Amino acid sequence: MxxxxxxxxxxxxxxxxxxxxxxxxxxxxxxxxxxxxxxxxxxxxxxxxxxxxxxxxxxxxxxxxxxxxxxxxxxxxxxxxxxxxxxxxxxxxxxxxxxxxxxxxxxxxxxxxxxxxxxxxxxxxxxxxxxxxxxxxxxxxxxxxxxxxxxxxxxxxxxxxxxxxxxxxxxxxxxxxxxxxxxxxxxxxxxxxxxxxxxxxxxxxxxxxxxxxxxGEGDFNPGEHCRFCRVRSTCRARAEENMKLACYDFKQPPLLTDDEIVEVLDAADEYMKWISDVQSYALDQAVNNGKQWPGYKLVEGRSYRKYVDEAKVAKALISAGYSEDVIYEKVLLGITKMEKAVGKKQFNELLAGLVEKPPGKVKLAPDADKRPAIKSTAEIDFKEEL
Ligand code: SF4
CATH class of the missing domain: 3.90.320 (Lambda Exonuclease; Chain A)
Structure with missing residues (x-):
């Protein structure tokens, strides 16, 4: 290394x-x-x-x-x-x-x-x-x-x-x-x-x-840079920073104000990353190091049926009289796999005009995000009504 x-x-x-x-x-x-x-x-x-x-x-x-x-x-x-x-x-x-x-x-x-x-x-x-x-x-x-x-x-x-x-x-x-x-x-x-x-x-x-x-002196200062830190899951400073949201003292009235919702949005990304890091760490310790977390146990997650041997499945069905058209479906490789299979240059040359990128799902992003802002449905409807 x-x-x-x-x-x-x-x-x-x-x-x-x-x-x-x-x-x-x-x-x-x-x-x-x-x-x-x-x-x-x-x-x-x-x-x-x-x-x-x-x-x-x-x-x-x-x-x-x-x-x-x-x-x-x-x-x-x-x-x-x-x-x-x-x-x-x-x-x-x-x-x-x-x-x-x-x-x-x-x-x-x-x-x-x-x-x-x-x-x-x-x-x-x-x-x-x-x-x-x-x-x-x-x-x-x-x-x-x-x-x-x-x-x-x-x-x-x-x-x-x-x-x-x-x-x-x-x-x-x-x-x-x-x-x-x-x-x-x-x-x-x-x-x-x-x-x-x-x-x-x-x-x-x-x-x-x-x-x-x-x-080893100086402050602990949590932020986006925690993402690749090796102690990101167990760091107290990062935990305390994120727990501030959980302990946030929301005042009256009974419904959150716009400012309070923005405060939650501001903290949400880091908070969710932190939760996910802690969950991954706890699971890894339990599975690989036998760690017992009080109140928790390892269980099997949901699983799906699968064929033991695809060739044998096909053979059994064809022997029983089913045609290949019935038991197989022809599927075109996905874009990433296709690009990998034929190479980026050939992909671009052969499939020019045949690949499109539809608009992505609308999401909220901070003003500092580099992507341009798009209009809300309400703004578009309003303009059309005029
Ligand atoms: S996880 Fe803790 S030690 Fe690592 S960068 Fe963040 S605040 Fe600093």
């Missing part, structure tokens, strides 16, 4: 907001998820393509390694297509950098040391480009949850600091350019800042908080 810093760049959003989380998390082991393993595999494939295109490895070695990676259970044409979106973008950036500065530095999977600001801090940058004037850090994310923005992104800034630490004295760098490529979400987010602003952030925002976090 890859080496990780206590104050990792990927966890910076969390330990900068909640400095005490770093040491609290340290004692909790969490296995690598299937998504994380798939992401690591996609990174290996991207690194291989880039190493070959940059002449860092010979064709024979490339072919041998590619053959090995294609045997991996995570490999699919769809994954390969997504990886190539990142690889093409990376090659474009590399060529631009070389056109700007002949001896531009190009680093793949570079260990970036930002320990001048964060005790023992280091991380791995997928692609680092150093030219006269500009330092570029490019991060490949294979996730398909939510698009991650490069704007004010502490992970990217720490990578940029690590690169600056290494190359700042060799090149006259004035700008840091940070990009996150998320091909599965069609998202490329770029943010630029001056080196002066980056240094100001490092010295005024990061240094002191990182020192506290390293010592």
């Amino acid at each position: 890859a080496e990780h810093a206590l104050l990792s760049a990927s966890g910076a959003g969390r330990w900068l907001s909640c400095p005490s989380s770093a040491r609290l998390e340290e004692a909790v082991e969490e296995g690598e998820s299937e998504y994380a393993r798939e992401g690591s595999f996609a990174h290996s494939l991207a690194e291989l393509y880039l190493a070959y295109y940059l002449d860092l490895i010979k064709k024979s070695k490339f072919n041998k390694r590619l053959k090995e990676l294609r045997q991996n259970s995570f490999y699919s044409q769809e994954l390969d297509d997504y990886v190539k979106v990142y690889v093409d973008f990376a090659m474009e950036k590399i060529n631009e950098a070389k056109a700007r500065t002949k001896d531009a530095v190009v680093l793949l999977e570079a260990k970036l040391d930002y320990s001048s600001w964060v005790p023992e801090g280091f991380g791995t940058g997928d692609l680092v480009l150093v030219t006269d004037d500009v330092l570029e850090v490019i991060d490949f994310k294979f996730g398909q949850g939510i698009p991650v923005s490069a704007v004010d992104n502490p992970q990217m800034r720490l990578y940029a600091l690590g690169a600056l630490n290494q190359f700042g004295c060799l090149y006259d760098i004035n700008t840091a350019c940070m990009t996150i490529v998320q091909p599965r979400l069609d998202s490329i987010s770029t943010h630029e800042m001056t080196i002066d602003d980056l240094m100001h952030w490092a010295n005024s925002t990061v240094k002191e908080t990182a020192e506290k976090a390293f010592k």
Whole structure:
């Protein structure tokens, strides 16, 4: 497993907001998820393509390694297509950098040391480009949850600091350019800042908080950053914050006011995530560690009938005289499976105009949500009546 810093760049959003989380998390082991393993595999494939295109490895070695990676259970044409979106973008950036500065530095999977600001801090940058004037850090994310923005992104800034630490004295760098490529979400987010602003952030925002976090000092501060915290299920600060809603002292009159409903809406997402984290934790402890929770027992959930052996079922029915038309139904693969089966490029070419995206189910979202507001049914009816 890859080496990780206590104050990792990927966890910076969390330990900068909640400095005490770093040491609290340290004692909790969490296995690598299937998504994380798939992401690591996609990174290996991207690194291989880039190493070959940059002449860092010979064709024979490339072919041998590619053959090995294609045997991996995570490999699919769809994954390969997504990886190539990142690889093409990376090659474009590399060529631009070389056109700007002949001896531009190009680093793949570079260990970036930002320990001048964060005790023992280091991380791995997928692609680092150093030219006269500009330092570029490019991060490949294979996730398909939510698009991650490069704007004010502490992970990217720490990578940029690590690169600056290494190359700042060799090149006259004035700008840091940070990009996150998320091909599965069609998202490329770029943010630029001056080196002066980056240094100001490092010295005024990061240094002191990182020192506290390293010592296990500082405040607990629950928020959205709890989502990937290893103690998210058992953290007292998070529980207390969420229990405030349960203990909310709703006053008279008997019906909630609009303001009170908005207060519940504001807290609802975090509250439901927290409840779900606690339930998953309690179940996992009971099933895998024999934990007995007072007043609770393990039971079997609802289950559905299923065939023991589909081939034998078909054989029995056909022998009894039923035709295949009766016992089988032909079903077209769903969009995700079809895209995976034929590859994204072919899918887009062959099925242009044959795939639509109907409007999603209407839901309430905070004003800060990036999606545009839509009209309510009442507003539409009102306009039609005019
Ligand atoms: S769950 Fe949230 S509040 Fe608790 S330690 Fe983790 S980040 Fe901090």
